[in-house]
Each structure stands twice: as C-alpha cells, then as structure tokens.
Amino acid sequence: MCPRTLRYAAALATGALSPDAAYAGFYSGDELYTVCTTDKAEKDFFEKSYECVGYISGAVDAFNTTREANKLKSCIPADVTISQLRSITVDYLGKNPIDRAKSASSQVFAATRKAWPCPATKPVSKKASRKKR
Template sequence: MRIWRIALFAIACAASVNSAHAGFYNGNDLYNVCKDNTKDEYILCLGYTQGSADSFDVIRLLSKKEPCLLSPISGEQVADVVTKYLKNNPDKRHEPGGFLVNKALTEAFCSKP
C-alpha cells in the first residue's frame, strides 16, 4: 500500500509542476523546439516526432490501412519532414502536435491518406 501512495504522490507532483502547460504540444510548441539548433531542444523534437511516428503507423494498422513508414526512415528524416511541414503551414500550427506529425508524414510518405 505504501508503494501506491508514493506512486500517487509522484504523479500528483509531476502534474502540478506541469500545470501551466496543460495537455500536449501544439504545432507552435513543436515548431519552436524543432527549429531550434540547441542540442536539448532538438533531442526533444526527435523524441516527440519519433514517438508520434511510431503511433502513426500503429493507428494506420488499427484502421486497416497499410503502414506508410516501411522503408528505412531515420529519426532525423522524420523530424526534418515535420519541421518543414510546420514551417510551410503556419496557419495550422494551433492544431495538436501529434495530429500535425500525422499530416506531415501522410503527405510525405503515404500514397493513400
């Protein structure tokens, strides 16, 4: 029981630390970390875009669609495609970051959306 209390306390602390930024990244947040040339920001960009890319093909499979990212695509390539999409579509950056990663990858790699 003590472990559960500690786990709940840790979750509550983590939630309160990040309460100023509720939810996940939107396109503006993602573009800001992906266009930044600092190592820490770029690592964050790589992690977010690669995680979203992994989810992207799982969602396609669950929707009975063919996966798009079958060929060897590097994490840097995924980040570059997403950054370019965000740069070229500033009017969409208010949308959720994961959704925009999906759109960027669909346009770049999928023959059927």
C-alpha cells in the same frame, strides 16, 4: 533519475492528467516548431533537439501502432530515418504556419501523409460482404 528529470517527469504527468491537456494535446504545432528550430548556439539546443525527435518519433510510432491494430500497413517507408521524419515535419510546419495552432501530433501526421501518402482504399461493398441464403 536526477532531481531535475524527476521534476520534469512530474510536471509532464501532472499536465497530461489535466482535462485541458487531454483536450488540447500535449504540444501545439507552434510549440513543436519552436523546439525543433532551436538555434545551435542556445544552451539548451541538445535538450530541445532530443525533445523534438523524441516527440516526432513517438507520434509516428503511435500512428503506425494504430494502423497495425486496424490491420493496415504503415505508409511510411521502413527505411525512413528519424532525421528524415524531423526534416519533413519541420519543413511542413514552416510552410503551414496557420495550422501550427492545431495539435503537434496532427501536424506530424499531416506532414507524414504529405510526404508518404497512403494509397486510396476502396470501401468494402455491403453487397459483397453479404452471404447468400
């Protein structure tokens, strides 16, 4: 790793370990929107673009892992591209500025649920799960 990358990783690790970071989330929706809408003319455009898609794809992977751990299928189509995930997230953030103060991960989740809603699941009835004596 280059020294700049090591400093960046150390800063991320330090921020992730602080109590405030755990409570507030790593990014707000505002911060993610700013990163994802960096102008192509900016000198850090490529870095910000990778940061944007890395965050979004990581959040989606985490959501899908949680669903899998709970024996649920992902509601996001298997053939979705990272570009599509980025597009629906940026579009959602752009149309919902009041919600951008919330955590970025909650906004990625909201964007994907709006684009690909999960079918409603019926709760298991307690009567149906009881065994007869």
